[in-house]
Amino acid sequence: MSYALDFGWLNEALEPILQGALATIFLTAVTAVLGTICSILGAMAARSGSVALRGAIEAYVELIRNTPFLVQLFFIFFGLPSLGLRLDATVAAILAMTINLSAYGTEIVGAGLDAVSRGQREAGQALGLRPRLVFLKIVLPQALRVIFPALTSQVVIMMLESAVVSQIAVRELTYQADMLQARTFRAFETYLVVTGVYLGMSVVLRRLMVQGGRKLLAGGVS
Amino acid sequence: MDFTFWDILRNLLLAARWTALLSLVAFIGGGLVGLGILLARVASRAWLRKCAALYIGLFQGTPLLMQLFLVFFGLPLIGVRIEPWSAAVIGLTLCASAFLAEIWRGGVEAIPLGQWDAAKSVGLHYVEEMRLVILPQAFAITRAPMVGFLVQLVKMTAVTSIIGFEELMRASNAINNATFEPFTVYGLVALIYFVMCFPLTRYARHLQSRTQN
Numbered sequence: 167m168s169y170a171l172d173f174g175w176l177n178e179a180l181e182p183i184l185q186g187a188l189a190t191i192f193l194t195a196v197t198a199v200l201g202t203i204c205s206i207l208g209a210m211a212a213r214s215g216s217v218a219l220r221g222a223i224e225a226y227v228e229l230i231r232n233t234p235f236l237v238q239l240f241f242i243f244f245g246l247p248s249l250g251l252r253l254d255a256t257v258a259a260i261l262a263m264t265i266n267l268s269a270y271g272t273e274i275v276g277a278g279l280d281a282v283s284r285g286q287r288e289a290g291q292a293l294g295l296r297p298r299l300v301f302l303k304i305v306l307p308q309a310l311r312v313i314f315p316a317l318t319s320q321v322v323i324m325m326l327e328s329a330v331v332s333q334i335a336v337r338e339l340t341y342q343a344d345m346l347q348a349r350t351f352r353a354f355e356t357y358l359v360v361t362g363v364y365l366g367m368s369v370v371l372r373r374l375m376v377q378g379g380r381k382l383l384a385g386g387v388s
Numbered sequence: 389m390d391f392t393f394w395d396i397l398r399n400l401l402l403a404a405r406w407t408a409l410l411s412l413v414a415f416i417g418g419g420l421v422g423l424g425i426l427l428a429r430v431a432s433r434a435w436l437r438k439c440a441a442l443y444i445g446l447f448q449g450t451p452l453l454m455q456l457f458l459v460f461f462g463l464p465l466i467g468v469r470i471e472p473w474s475a476a477v478i479g480l481t482l483c484a485s486a487f488l489a490e491i492w493r494g495g496v497e498a499i500p501l502g503q504w505d506a507a508k509s510v511g512l513h514y515v516e517e518m519r520l521v522i523l524p525q526a527f528a529i530t531r532a533p534m535v536g537f538l539v540q541l542v543k544m545t546a547v548t549s550i551i552g553f554e555e556l557m558r559a560s561n562a563i564n565n566a567t568f569e570p571f572t573v574y575g576l577v578a579l580i581y582f583v584m585c586f587p588l589t590r591y592a593r594h595l596q597s598r599t600q601n
Contacts, residue, residue, distance in 0.1 A: 169465045169466070228586065229578075231539075231585075231589065232543075232581065232582045232585035233543070233578045233585070234543040234544075234546035234547075234557070234581055235543070235546075236547060237546060237560075237574060237578050237581060238578070240560075240570070240574050241570075241571075241578060244564065244574060245570045245573075245574045247570075248569070248570060248571045249571065322449075326449075326450065326452070329451035329452075329454060330453055330550065332453075340451070340453060340454070347461075354462045357454055357457040357461060358462075360454060361451075361455075364449070364451055364454060365446065365449045365450050368449040368450070369449060
């Protein structure tokens with residue numbers, strides 16, 4: 167038996183694929199921003215000296231890191247409405263992705279904060295800077311510079327994992343692929359093309375973040 | 389038909405066996421294939437290294453769900469009959485092989501060059517050099533990330549529910565559809581995954597701290 171690959175459908179499929187890709191980029195971008203902020207807050211809270219707060223953050227990180235993203239997503243989208251919290255699919259996806267990314271991010275940012283030497287903080291205090299300024303202007307930028315590659319990888323991983331949010335009918339790239347293959351009956355070709363799009367997106371995203379990070383963090387953020 | 393809490397839990401635990409089995413099979417299969425990828429990745433021929441790097445990059449740069457779909461819909465095109473279980477095993481094995489090869493590469497590159505020279509100078513040829521000197525050390529250094537990856541693999545198996553493999557996640561969807569108790573069902577599912585993964589995470593951390601000291 168022989169099977170000829172057929173990409174004749176591709177012309178009409180370009181638009182939905184583009185729409186899906188844009189939706190995936192949107193989800194990833196929103197999650198990256200929210201997730202980074204939450205990760206910084208989480209890492210700060212874990213180092214605030216409050217035992218209860220540290221315990222809560224540790225429990226959160228362990229819980230998220232030891233369960234699949236798909237379960238977290240379904241729990242939020244299907245489980246929370248029974249508590250009276252009904253979320254739109256896109257909101258649920260962003261919430262689940264942010265919660266997931268922040269758990270890994272908290273560990274990453276925390277490692278970065280620990281890597282900044284105490285002398286830096288003490289020097290800032292000796293200059294009479296308020297603790298908040300010492301953190302924002304001295305400790306955090308140095309920590310971010312150390313952990314930026316790790317954070318970039320985690321964001322790329324999150325983008326790839328976001329493929330499963332198609333399961334709650336968020337109209338991102340995989341959802342569009344599902345719709346396309348149901349229409350064209352060319353499942354393999356459809357997923358092959360979309361896999362290529364994902365690959366391109368992850369390569370470009372990684373490059374953009376590395377370059378952007380270098381520009382943003384070079385010479386210390388002020 | 390009414391499901392009690394215990395019915396739900398029992399059915400979930402029965403399905404969790406498949407999650408455990410799939411993780412184990414994919415880990416072992418991925419280890420065997422990954423060994424081949426690793427040998428290519430650290431080979432002396434540049435084109436072999438490049439091919440292996442491309443293979444690893446492909447699997448690490450695309451969603452697991454797409455990889456599973458491509459196996460599931462691709463193999464029938466070349467005349468291989470396939471059902472969800474074998475698609476899940478093949479997809480996860482290939483994916484795991486890429487990740488494990490990359491982990492082990494780190495281990496191989498961490499071995500001092502003197503070890504290679506020493507192996508050559510006692511007259512070992514390539515196969516023995518790898519088998520007796522390089523690989524045992526590379527595996528020993530990378531035990532913590534290997535266990536860490538096993539945790540990742542257990543979580544990855546949840547995605548195979550989407551191509552129809554009846555593991556824990558798919559069972560939970562079916563039970564949820566029958567009971568309309570998503571909070572309980574998905575809460576329990578999360579708990580079961582946690583119970584499977586957390587000891588491994590702790591073990592990985594233990595190994596990590598031991599290698600650091």
